[in-house]
Amino acid sequence: MSDTLKRADGKTIILTGYMVQQETPAVGHFMLTPRPVQMSEHSDGEADDLPPSAVLVYLDPAQKDWVVTYSRGLVSLTGVLKVGRHEGPYGRISWVQLQLGQDAARGMNPVEQASYLHNLQHKH
Template structure:
């Protein structure tokens, strides 16, 4: 990992399903994981090989909706200990460009909120 520090790399993984998304970032895991921050607190079962993905600074107020299945991301890797604003410590981060994500159209946003109401 240290040799990847500061370099552009591609990572494939699963977006961590969180109760409360954090603006401007999300977590990427090597396996599907659902966090229950309210119930579990800091006793979550997130894998050690977790990557905190940061959107571009111009998108720091965006909440990224949960995406099921494998996703592929390309961005700049950062390696080293960093205490996040929520108190979580990250060891690997990826910074992606603004082109890597985009805002949802009104119809996409409507479908997304509708899908949250009908989970089984």
């Protein structure tokens, strides 16, 4: 772990990367990587293709029950960087986390929610 990364611990930063596309969207968090990654948890189990530079991104605690839908392409996020070993949901270990503020995410409107649920039913 670099000294630069360690010095950024606890500071508000802007981080740009790709959301990891997962079979089942995560609740209250998602992962961000420097390159596009698609995980197949059902078929691959613990053998995933996450690079060591993956960052675990957490929504604001008031949004911990929100489902984060996948967004294609680069995304830029502003949050507080946390550096150090952290065991996240489902036992995954991460060394870098980003805590987003409440304004970083919004709920789905009814049309978006209907489209999202429809796509889940017709996923191949």
